[in-house]
Amino acid sequence: MKRKSFGNMQCPVARSLELVGEWWSILILRDAMHGLTRFDEFEKSLEIAPNMLTRRLTSLVSSGLLERKKYQDHPPRYEYILTKKGKDFRPVLVSLLAWGNQYLAPEGKSVLLVDSQSETIIDPILVDRNSKKPLTRISSRFVPGPKANKETIARINFANERKPKKIK
Amino acid sequence: MKRKSFGNMQCPVARSLELVGEWWSILILRDAMHGLTRFDEFEKSLEIAPNMLTRRLTSLVSSGLLERKKYQDHPPRYEYILTKKGKDFRPVLVSLLAWGNQYLAPEGKSVLLVDSQSETIIDPILVDRNSKKPLTRISSRFVPGPKANKETIARINFANERKPKKIK
DNA sequence: CAGTATCCTGTCCGATACTG
């Protein structure tokens, strides 16, 4: 009976977790971002049991994050390619990376991001696409969207000191 | 024997997942970002069983993402406050939110981010803090950091078409 | 209100063996 609904499943965060909430899923995506495509590449990189790998790959394919493509006919061989949906998951991984580097790498960093042109280290932050203003907890806040139900509205308005506004 | 090491635990992404890899942990953090602090607030908002809530809160406290503070003496009452480490997790949630809004909300968005001053909707993207250049898969890439071990290097260099460079 | 204490179930995950 596990994980049937998780409360208010309207929340996009909860829905995202529905697809990638398992450990291996995220790590597989990470490796896919790094360019891995084939079963044994994932298997070696992750040291994951093959049955688990099959299950996670299958679930990622059916969630539309990976695509299974035949790259050879005899014998039939498949590779797992990131879809656009999968590629667009990158900011989540980058944010997770940045956070991990900041708080969970006391001995020094093992993975970094660099700018491909200048070869300088990148320090990733979130900004608004249009205004380019950095997103902080002061400058930005969550609000109920047009399709928010009352549970969502209730939860979010807590943060905003009870200004029950919907954004159209 | 579950989840003891997960392969190469050097990876900051894997380490992050070690702390927040469970469903409820992320959703609790989401609610904490919204301003919830007390046991029953989380309980109602998430519709989570109280024992699970206790377990997840305890684990988040021991991971240093939440702090348990007494806010009343008789009877003793505690609230759960985001630490800096916890607050700094926000970009991950925002990225997850943005991705979920883009791909998992066909009927319309239920949660949005707005700029507190202009009240306009924010479209969050990742940029480099210094250059302000947006991070794409073309403009940026992962590289092994100074403390990368050989597994990490091997995995990452796959993406970079085998240019084995460490960034000092 | 803010949890703790039990008990139960599902499944994530691991280990191993096997196949075309």
Add this chain to the structure above:
DNA sequence: CAGTATCGGACAGGATACTG
């Protein structure tokens, strides 16, 4: 090489009862 099949354990998560 690229998986499938089978088995078992640990634990996330659920339901319910109870306490100061």
